[in-house]
Amino acid sequence: MNNKEFITKLAKRCKLSPAEAASNVEGLVAAITEGLKENDQFNISGFGVIEVKMRKERLSVNPKTGQRFLVPPKVVPAFRPSNKLKDKFNG
Amino acid sequence: MDAKLNHSDLSALLAKELNISNTKSEQFTKAFFDLIIEGLATDGIVKINGLGTFKVTDVASRGSVDVNTGAKIEIKGHKKLSFVPAESLKDEVNRPFAMFEPVEVDDTYQDEEPVNEVVDETIVSVEQPSVPVDEIEEEIPVEETVLPVEQPSVPVEEIEEEMPAEETVLPVEQPSVPVEEIEEEMPVEDTVLPVEHSSAPVEEIEEEMPVEETVLPVEQPSVPVEKVEEEVPVEDNDIADTVLADAATVPTPEKVVVESADDIKEHTKETKPAEPVAVKVAKNQPIEEKPKEKGGKKWLVIVVLFIAVVLIIGNRLISGDTGQVSDQASSAEVNAVSSDNRSANETKTPETVDVQEEIVPEVIEEVYTFEMVDELASRNVRSITVADTLHYVSAGEWHVHKVAEDETLVKIANKYYGDKRLWPYLAKYNNLANPNGLSKNMEIVVPMLKARRQ
Numbered sequence: 001m002n003n004k005e006f007i008t009k010l011a012k013r014c015k016l017s018p019a020e021a022a023s024n025v026e027g028l029v030a031a032i033t034e035g036l037k038e039n040d041q042f043n044i045s046g047f048g049v050i051e052v053k054m055r056k057e058r059l060s061v062n063p064k065t066g067q068r069f070l071v072p073p074k075v076v077p078a079f080r081p082s083n084k085l086k087d088k089f090n091g
Numbered sequence: 092m093d094a095k096l097n098h099s100d101l102s103a104l105l106a107k108e109l110n111i112s113n114t115k116s117e118q119f120t121k122a123f124f125d126l127i128i129e130g131l132a133t134d135g136i137v138k139i140n141g142l143g144t145f146k147v148t149d150v151a152s153r154g155s156v157d158v159n160t161g162a163k164i165e166i167k168g169h170k171k172l173s174f175v176p177a178e179s180l181k182d183e184v185n186r187p188f189a190m191f192e193p194v195e196v197d198d199t200y201q202d203e204e205p206v207n208e209v210v211d212e213t214i215v216s217v218e219q220p221s222v223p224v225d226e227i228e229e230e231i232p233v234e235e236t237v238l239p240v241e242q243p244s245v246p247v248e249e250i251e252e253e254m255p256a257e258e259t260v261l262p263v264e265q266p267s268v269p270v271e272e273i274e275e276e277m278p279v280e281d282t283v284l285p286v287e288h289s290s291a292p293v294e295e296i297e298e299e300m301p302v303e304e305t306v307l308p309v310e311q312p313s314v315p316v317e318k319v320e321e322e323v324p325v326e327d328n329d330i331a332d333t334v335l336a337d338a339a340t341v342p343t344p345e346k347v348v349v350e351s352a353d354d355i356k357e358h359t360k361e362t363k364p365a366e367p368v369a370v371k372v373a374k375n376q377p378i379e380e381k382p383k384e385k386g387g388k389k390w391l392v393i394v395v396l397f398i399a400v401v402l403i404i405g406n407r408l409i410s411g412d413t414g415q416v417s418d419q420a421s422s423a424e425v426n427a428v429s430s431d432n433r434s435a436n437e438t439k440t441p442e443t444v445d446v447q448e449e450i451v452p453e454v455i456e457e458v459y460t461f462e463m464v465d466e467l468a469s470r471n472v473r474s475i476t477v478a479d480t481l482h483y484v485s486a487g488e489w490h491v492h493k494v495a496e497d498e499t500l501v502k503i504a505n506k507y508y509g510d511k512r513l514w515p516y517l518a519k520y521n522n523l524a525n526p527n528g529l530s531k532n533m534e535i536v537v538p539m540l541k542a543r544r545q
Contacts, residue, residue: 001130003140009130013122024109024119029141029180031104036184040094042101047124048172052184059196066528072191077184079145079174085128089147089170 036077048081131172143176483513485520485538494533500526507537516540 001009011021032050035042042050057073096104098120106116127145130137135147152168182189492503500523504514518526520538529535 001134001136002138006126006130006137006139010122010126013126014119024105025123025139026141027109028101028105028120028123029139031101031108032142033180033183035094035096035101035104036180037186038094040096043095043097044101044124045098047128060193066525068196069193070196071193072188074188074191075185077143077176077180079143079172081172085172088128088132089172 044082046082046084048079048085050077050079052076053078139177141177141179143174143180146173146175147171148173482543483516483540484543485516486541487539488536489539490537492535492537494529494531494535496531499529500535503535503537508540513540 007021007025008018010016010025011018014021014024016024032042036050036052039052041052044050052075055074055076058071060069060071061067062069094100099117102117102120103113105111105120106113109116127137127139131145131147137145139145148171150169150171153166155164155166156162157164176184490507492507494503500514500517501511504517505511514526516538517523517535521535523529
């Protein structure tokens with residue numbers, strides 16, 4: 001299901017026009033992004049946790065050339081599904 | 092900041108952002124997440140612009156071992172939910188760390204070259220000082236060899252063996268003056284001859300250090316000769332009371348000589364690893380002293396200093412060739428010894444002779460140890476110079492080497508050049524970006540190496 005299909009289905013379900021649904025989705029994504037930038041954690045029951053994680057710096061080797069790189073630390077967004085959701089897919 | 096927000100918090104944020112009622116936003120968010128779950132159930136993948144992709148992936152079943160019993164068990168395959176964040180979301184979240192970029196780590200390759208440069212510098216510094224030393228050594232002996240001959244020529248008649256060498260250089264300047272002295276001294280010296288055997292070992296040692304002995308006379312010959320004639324009689328009265336009967340001029344200087352020589356021995360031993368110097372000083376003294384005597388102390392200091400300098404130079408010469416000089420020198424020594432013995436006989440003080448003999452063995456030891464140290468030092472210098480690996484230029488292809496497993500540039504360099512330190516030439520010639528990363532069956536071109544300097 002790509003973005004377009006997702007928005008049309010969402011519009012139908014919420015009885016909104018596709019344009020409205022699209023702007024609403026945009027707003028929701030913006031809200032989540034703002035929250036993640038603030039190191040916030042979204043705990044949505046029945047779905048899971050959207051959060052950010054720290055990755056430490058590490059040494060990596062290019063297997064082709066053998067070059068070694070020091071990869072800097074970074075922050076990445078992550079999703080952790082709830083147990084309920086996991087159970088749903090694993091019957 | 093670091094807040095844990097739940098469903099209602101998120102809908103409140105959304106309501107604020109979109110300017111809609113809380114209930115409406117809450118409905119919308121609920122529908123949003125429900126649809127994601129639905130989409131995952133039907134399609135297994137849901138893409139949302141600006142957020143990312145949710146995906147259901149299969150995890151295959153795999154074998155494992157029960158930790159407690161050790162029995163093999165099988166972990167059944169299952170479905171897993173994964174989330175890949177969109178680039179825009181990643182960038183936004185990682186903004187605080189955005190300025191960092193991966194840095195290539197290159198810690199092994201750089202060390203080699205600076206080391207070689209250092210070696211190069213040290214070589215240069217070592218070589219330069221050695222050159223002037225040689226020049227000095229060549230210059231000095233020339234002057235010395237001419238002058239000292241004056242005195243050795245005196246005893247020529249008594250000691251027949253070494254004569255020829257010195258006679259060639261005979262001085263034209265003062266033959267007249269010394270001749271008179273010689274005549275007076277002659278009788279005394281005849282008696283001396285047998286005594287030379289006692290000092291025989293001394294001569295052997297001295298052969299090594301020809302330079303110094305020839306040097307000594309250089310300073311005083313011109314001045315002293317005249318003095319001798321005037322001063323001698325005065326001293327006779329003071330010191331040599333008993334000896335007056337013999338040769339008026341000769342005896343006094345020699346007494347003085349013996350004492351002063353002993354003093355000098357002590358000084359030289361203390362100050363420098365003067366080795367043979369002590370012995371030589373003793374022997375040279377008699378010759379010099381004739382002239383010295385009254386101006387003695389000044390001259391002694393000068394002579395000792397000069398001996399020290401010449402010794403240092405002489406030591407370097409020892410390792411090289413001193414053949415010619417040693418002939419003259421040894422003859423000069425013999426003369427010196429004879430004159431020394433003379434003094435001993437005349438004054439009839441056997442103790443002085445003993446003193447010399449006692450000193451000899453010690454001196455010998457010092458000589459050898461000092462030479463060894465010198466040799467070691469020179470060896471070290473050489474080993475460093477050989478280590479230089481910068482003096483080559485790669486000239487053309489020589490071999491093509493197929494890299495075997497576990498082979499490194501160092502091993503290849505050792506195989507073809509016999510010197511593992513030359514591996515940088517391989518790396519450079521083959522334009523290897525990473526000299527550590529040889530792969531099997533890679534072809535390495537081994538260049539010829541030609542010396543950069545002759």
